[in-house]
Amino acid sequence: MAEPLSDQDLDRLIKLCGLLGSAHAGERAAAALKVSEFLTSRALTWSDVLVVQEPPLPPVSVTVGEREPERRYEAPGTVGWRMVAIEILQNYETVLRGDREFGFVTGLLQRGRPTLSDAQEKWLRDIASRAGLTW
Amino acid sequence: MPGGIDPIGTGAGRPVSSVGATTRAGAVLLADTSFSMSTRDTMGGLRRIDHLARVLAYLLSRVRLQALICFNSSPQVIALGGTKIKLPEPDGGTLLELPLVMAGELSPKPNRVIVLCDGEVADPLPSLRAARALKPIPIDAYFCGLDGNTAAIDFMRRLSEAGGEGGQTGKFKLGDHYQIGEALRLRIAGPRRG
Numbered sequence: 001m002a003e004p005l006s007d008q009d010l011d012r013l014i015k016l017c018g019l020l021g022s023a024h025a026g027e028r029a030a031a032a033l034k035v036s037e038f039l040t041s042r043a044l045t046w047s048d049v050l051v052v053q054e055p056p057l058p059p060v061s062v063t064v065g066e067r068e069p070e071r072r073y074e075a076p077g078t079v080g081w082r083m084v085a086i087e088i089l090q091n092y093e094t095v096l097r098g099d100r101e102f103g104f105v106t107g108l109l110q111r112g113r114p115t116l117s118d119a120q121e122k123w124l125r126d127i128a129s130r131a132g133l134t135w
Numbered sequence: 136m137p138g139g140i141d142p143i144g145t146g147a148g149r150p151v152s153s154v155g156a157t158t159r160a161g162a163v164l165l166a167d168t169s170f171s172m173s174t175r176d177t178m179g180g181l182r183r184i185d186h187l188a189r190v191l192a193y194l195l196s197r198v199r200l201q202a203l204i205c206f207n208s209s210p211q212v213i214a215l216g217g218t219k220i221k222l223p224e225p226d227g228g229t230l231l232e233l234p235l236v237m238a239g240e241l242s243p244k245p246n247r248v249i250v251l252c253d254g255e256v257a258d259p260l261p262s263l264r265a266a267r268a269l270k271p272i273p274i275d276a277y278f279c280g281l282d283g284n285t286a287a288i289d290f291m292r293r294l295s296e297a298g299g300e301g302g303q304t305g306k307f308k309l310g311d312h313y314q315i316g317e318a319l320r321l322r323i324a325g326p327r328r329g
Contacts, residue, residue: 054199057195057196057197057198057199058196058218059192059196059218060191060192060195060196060217060218060219060220061192061218061219061220062188062189062191062192062195062220062221062222063188063219063220063221063222064182064184064185064188064221064222064223064224064225065221065222065223065224
């Protein structure tokens with residue numbers, strides 16, 4: 001790859017290119033010749049001066065992660081799992097099968113975590129479905 | 136819908152370009168992250184999604200994409216531009232119509248859409264319709280699942296044909312990170328200069 005042009009050389013090249021739009025055919029021809037000589041004397045090609053060289057990209061690491069909980073459980077207009085859990089405890093306690101399920105639902109609320117594991121979600125949805133609730 | 140689409144809550148009505156895509160026209164990669172991508176069917180025991188992550192690490196370290204859209208039951212634009220990118224865990228079905236529509240809604244329009252998918256999509260007809268609507272943007276559709284899944288391979292061929300001229304179809308083994316990464320790099324950037 002060719003070295004980048006110095007500021008001085010770049011100025012000169014820009015001025016020469018400006019003359020390519022001259023109203024006088026002789027000036028245009030002379031400017032074209034000068035530009036060509038300019039490139040040859042510096043071992044440059046048109047591609048070297050016209051194609052923008054992008055800087056190399058940095059190494060990118062790609063990992064696989066959890067889904068975003070906010071969108072999954074807190075989408076606007078939907079009732080979050082917390083509301084469903086509270087509703088079950090307040091109004092549908094009879095659907096809970098024993099102390100284990102009661103402890104599970106209260107434990108979810110007490111821990112105060114924003115997200116559920118897949119197993120927790122499955123279990124809570126199962127309980128909620130018995131109460132005709134969803135989120 | 137003004138300002139872009141709102142595919143199942145991914146952008147809440149904002150223009151698609153504001154949720155992760157870049158503002159320069161380029162290639163858009165649609166990557167399957169459906170539940171089947173959790174399959175471990177290669178030597179070494181990695182899941183397909185882990186192989187995909189390696190392919191993307193190779194690719195994104197070498198070329199700029201306009202957008203990376205992961206799709207399963209719903210599409211998700213992955214933010215590009217940094218050095219750390221996170222793919223969603225494999226989940227859900229394989230619905231391709233919305234990601235194709237999203238690609239077409241990007242501003243500026245992409246110059247190429249590349250689809251990587253490991254199985255049959257659940258919405259073939261709407262997807263083909265969305266692919267036809269992308270014309271003249273070419274679609275490269277690559278299958279990267281089990282060799283014997285002729286229905287899926289055939290669908291990818293039809294998907295490519297439905298897009299603009301210059302699209303390509305083929306199949307890859309996800310475990311061949313370098314081969315896939317380099318093939319995609321060539322499709323996006325062309326041969327190296329000099």
